[in-house]
Amino acid sequence: MNQYLIDTEFAVQSLFDLVTHELNQINALEIVLNERRENARKIYSDAYYVTDLDGDDLETPEMYMRRNGYVQHASAAQKIQSEISKLEESYKSKDSSIRTLYGSILQIAKQGLSTVFRGSIQTAIIEPNTGEPIHNIILQGRNQSMHFEEGINKKPVKECFMKLQLAFGNDFDLNIGDNKAKFVVVDALGWRTYHDYLTTMNQLLP
Numbered sequence: 001m002n003q004y005l006i007d008t009e010f011a012v013q014s015l016f017d018l019v020t021h022e023l024n025q026i027n028a029l030e031i032v033l034n035e036r037r038e039n040a041r042k043i044y045s046d047a048y049y050v051t052d053l054d055g056d057d058l059e060t061p062e063m064y065m066r067r068n069g070y071v072q073h074a075s076a077a078q079k080i081q082s083e084i085s086k087l088e089e090s091y092k093s094k095d096s097s098i099r100t101l102y103g104s105i106l107q108i109a110k111q112g113l114s115t116v117f118r119g120s121i122q123t124a125i126i127e128p129n130t131g132e133p134i135h136n137i138i139l140q141g142r143n144q145s146m147h148f149e150e151g152i153n154k155k156p157v158k159e160c161f162m163k164l165q166l167a168f169g170n171d172f173d174l175n176i177g178d179n180k181a182k183f184v185v186v187d188a189l190g191w192r193t194y195h196d197y198l199t200t201m202n203q204l205l206p
Helices: 003-007 009-050 061-067 070-117 134-150 155-168 181-188 194-204
Strands: none
Touching: 003 009, 003 070, 003 194, 009 070, 009 194, 070 134, 070 181, 070 194, 134 155, 134 181, 134 194, 155 181
């Protein structure tokens, strides 16, 4: 195994462990979010249902809704909606964290290529769905992850991601200006574990 891979083994393994932990956290969070959204939907549905049971033409709409419990239902729904908003913020934060961790994995992989080859790579290993060299997917994926907040993508990044989008779908659409690192690592490179990463890097680094 190349010395660079030996030297960075602990760091990359730790990053994959952190990603696994964060993915478990975000999956659990998503379950809670879906439950809260369903509860809110049901409460709102019940609120509108009770106001349509037995209207009295002599009542004002405000009196009618109060008598049938609409206010109580709406208040309960608003409370859950507030909780949903907080959960959604947590979800966004964890998703951003996961993307950053994947970006760090790409950075270490890219640095390995730069350290070993110090220039152009002579032997290319091709990703079969795109026809794109794997080392270029690593490089352009890293570049996009590092600079996505600037909103400006250089030509090599655009060309690479156009192929990735055609092969893997709109998660790779650069018009959606998010950090694409997790899609590059998981979908394009197939690195779901440290072992997956190491298999590819052993092929790339002599």
